[in-house]
Amino acid sequence: MTxxxxxxxxxxxxxxxxxxxxxxxxxxxxxAWPEYDSNGWGKLSIGMRDQWLVALRTRMFGTHFELLxxxxxxxxxxxxxxxxxxxxxxxxxxESYELSWDGLHVAYRLPTSDDLIDVLETNExxxxxxxxxxxxxxxxxxNRRKYTGHKLSAELRxxxxxxxxxxxxxxxxxxxxxCQACGHSFERRFDIVDHLWGEIGDWAERILADVxxxxxxxxWSEEVVLNLSPARRQHYIELLAA
Numbered sequence: 001m002t003x004x005x006x007x008x009x010x011x012x013x014x015x016x017x018x019x020x021x022x023x024x025x026x027x028x029x030x031x032a033w034p035e036y037d038s039n040g041w042g043k044l045s046i047g048m049r050d051q052w053l054v055a056l057r058t059r060m061f062g063t064h065f066e067l068l069x070x071x072x073x074x075x076x077x078x079x080x081x082x083x084x085x086x087x088x089x090x091x092x093x094x095e096s097y098e099l100s101w102d103g104l105h106v107a108y109r110l111p112t113s114d115d116l117i118d119v120l121e122t123n124e125x126x127x128x129x130x131x132x133x134x135x136x137x138x139x140x141x142x143n144r145r146k147y148t149g150h151k152l153s154a155e156l157r158x159x160x161x162x163x164x165x166x167x168x169x170x171x172x173x174x175x176x177x178x179c180q181a182c183g184h185s186f187e188r189r190f191d192i193v194d195h196l197w198g199e200i201g202d203w204a205e206r207i208l209a210d211v212x213x214x215x216x217x218x219x220w221s222e223e224v225v226l227n228l229s230p231a232r233r234q235h236y237i238e239l240l241a242a
Contacts, residue, residue, distance in 0.1 A: 006226040045110035047170030073184035107138040
C-alpha cells in the first residue's frame with residue numbers, strides 16, 4: 001500500500017468530487033495500491049472491494065468508526081461507535097457459485113463495481129437491479145439442459161439475491177440502533193464508500209482552509225503549506241490565533 005500524502009489525497013478528492021460513489025471507490029483503491037492491476041479492482045465483489053476500503057480507512061483515520069443517525073420514530077439524533085474488527089470479514093472465495101431451486105440449477109457470480117458502473121450509468125435501463133442480476137447469472141439449467149433464454153421469475157430472483165447476500169456478507173452492512181429517547185429499535189445502513197469519502201471531504205475542507213490562512217498570513221504557496229507536518233502547521237495556526 002502506498003501512503004496517500006496530502007498532495008495525492010487532494011488530487012483524488014478533486015477528481016472524485018464529480019464522480020459516482022462506485023467510481024470514487026475505485027479511484028481511492030487505485031491511488032492507494034498503484035502496484036496492483038488497476039482494472040482488477042472493478043472485478044472484485046462489492047464486499048471484497050469494501051474490505052479493502054476499510055483497510056485503507058483504518059490506515060488513514062484509525063480503526064474506530066462513528067455512525068450518526070436520526071431516529072425514524074421521534075427524530076432524535078443518535079450516535080454510535082464500533083471498531084473495524086466488528087465488521088464482517090470475507091476470505092477470497094470462488095468466482096462462481098451454484099444454486100438449486102424448484103428443479104432449476106443456476107450458476108452465478110457476485111456483482112462487481114464494473115457491473116454497477118455499466119448498468120447504473122446507462123440511463124435507458126428501467127430496472128437496474130434486474131439488469132445487474134442478469135449480468136451475474138451465468139447459466140440456468142433444468143434436467144441437464146441449458147436454457148439460455150430463460151427469464152428469471154421474481155421468486156427465483158429473490159432466491160439468487162439472498163444467496164448472493166450470504167456469499168458476500170460485507171456488501172451490505174446494517175448497524176442496529178436503539179433510540180434512548182423513545183426506545184425505538186431500527187437499523188442504519190453503513191456504507192464504507194460514503195463514510196470514507198465524507199471523512200476525506202471534511203479533511204480536504206480543513207486542509208484547504210489551513211492553506212488559505214497560512215498563505216494569506218505568511219505568503220507561502222500551497223506546496224509549502226502542504227509540506228509542513230500536521231504538528232507544525234497547527235502550531236503556526238495557533239500562533240496566528242494568539
